[in-house]
Amino acid sequence: MLGPVRAPDGPSPAGPADPLPIPGDLPDPGARPVSSGLLPGALSLRLALRARPVSAARRLLLAAVSAATGYLLLACLGDAADGPWQSHGALVRLAWCLVPLAVVALLAVAVGRAEVSGGTAAGLATAGFGPARLPQLAAAQVAQAGLLGSAAALVTFVYQREQATDPATLPYAGLATLLLAVPLVTAAACLVALRPRRTWAGTRLTAAVTGVVALAAGVLLVHLAGVPAHGGWRLPGGLGRIAPATFTGWALALLGTLLAAPGLLALTGLLLSVFRPGARRLLAGRALRGDAGRLGPPVGLLASTAVAAWSAHVMRQHATRPAGHLTLLAAAVVVAGALACLAAAADDARRARATTTRLLTTLGAGPGLLRSTAYLRTAVLLAVCGPLTAVVAWLAVPGVGR
Structure with a gap:
């Protein structure tokens, strides 16, 4: 019979070998920690800068629709601030703005699903973005497009207000709330609609x-x-x-x-x-x-x-x-x-x-x-x-x- 094999004295020329991991102890790709450079916000910005033409067109279209919706919300705020007699009409128009806001949310879900599906999802899984983290990435992507649209809406609205004669001062809290409404609604819609769920027949x-x-x-x-x-x-x-x-x-x-x-x-x-x-x-x-x-x-x-x-x-x-x-x-x-x-x-x-x-x-x-x-x-x-x-x-x- 062969005797026990003794390890050679001294270090191996190739250096000490790391112990092999047990397959059952491997971390779940969707649950392992992600480095700070691969957080949803940073990764979504990298994907936006290196996006394909079709993907860039989708995001720009979402930003344009978000800008128009944000302008509608700001216009209602401006009418309400110009005079007390216009406050009721502005509130009614603000309530009707919920319709385009809902359409923007549905568009954001479609764009977010298209951005993180197919081969993109398989590639992101190797970077630590499993099915549980993909909705966060989609929400970050559509929120960035919504913020871009809100910025464009703010610039357009402020320019038109400066051209008007003696406009009223707008409340900063209401202005910030309406500007953040579109990015927050679109991000929340992606988080809810794209979350992994169990389905039955x-x-x-x-x-x-x-x-x-x-x-x-x-x-x-x-x-x-x-x-x-x-x-x-x-x-x-x-x-x-x-x-x-x-x-x-x-x-x-x-x-x-x-x-x-x-x-x-x-x-x-x-x-x-x-x-x-x-x-x-x-x-x-x-x-x-x-x-x-x-x-x-x-x-x-x-x-x-x-x-x-x-x-x-x-x-x-x-x-x-x-x-x-x-x-x-x-x-x-x-x-x-x-x-x-x-x-x-x-x-x-x-x-x-x-x-x-x-x-x-x-x-x-x-x-x-x-x-x-x-x-x-x-x-x-x-x-x-x-x-x-x-x-x-x-x-x-x-x-x-x-």
Whole structure:
């Protein structure tokens, strides 16, 4: 038998060897400490300086929409400070600014998800940013874009105030609060929407059923509210007045559209890929089902924007005065935010399907098949969402106040 092997006397020429770590004792990449140079704020700034053109365009678009929303908030503060008789109208306009603020929050979630998904997430995991830390990085990125937009809004607002004759002094606390509103709301939306959560098979079905119920309840409430002869809430842009019950019905209908859209896309993909599907129908149906979580909320937001635009168009026929520049700016923010949110989600879905696309190309799928599959997926999406949006828009008009 061999005797025990004795270690050589003296140090090894290569130096003392470190003990090998036990695999079970390796730290979790998502939980290990990150150096100060890789904190979410510092890393997001590095990623912004070295961003790809598409990523830089997304952030600049978010900054532009944030700047417009911040300007709307500051304009309401300026109207309230110019005179006591304008305070009530400024508070009403400030309340209506919650609509573009919500759109900016949804856009921030879409941009944040697109920035930290795909290959970026795999690369960040090696640097210590696991699934639990990715929402923090996304929140830091959108907060930086929001701060850039708030700075641009402040410069524009101060310049216009200096051109006015004898403007009132603005309270610094209110000015700082409104300037920080957009970055804080967008960062909080990313932290909440992108946090890791456990899902089960019926989550999307439950959300879809809840959305359909909320949509039906909202439309019913709009019809039962009627037209207020006097009182009610004044709409911006000379659109007349609206009953509180009608506004509640609108809010329920828009919330139901947002909740039901992912389930609707998943159901459409399921129906498209049944009954002996060919290659195109099978690929398009599975792509719709896989992209339902990404494309559902932006599609619902765009449908809600279309419903609101049709309602505003009908109400403009009975308007008592032309729409002001702030109303047009708010409408532009909502429309641009909805379109940008859908574009960011579509780009994220395309990059998520990149691995599948390369595999299909390796297996012999030609560019024509992939192109026709994309056309079929888009056509089915428009054919399903278009008529449903038109029906909801037609049902939402009768209860509008004049």
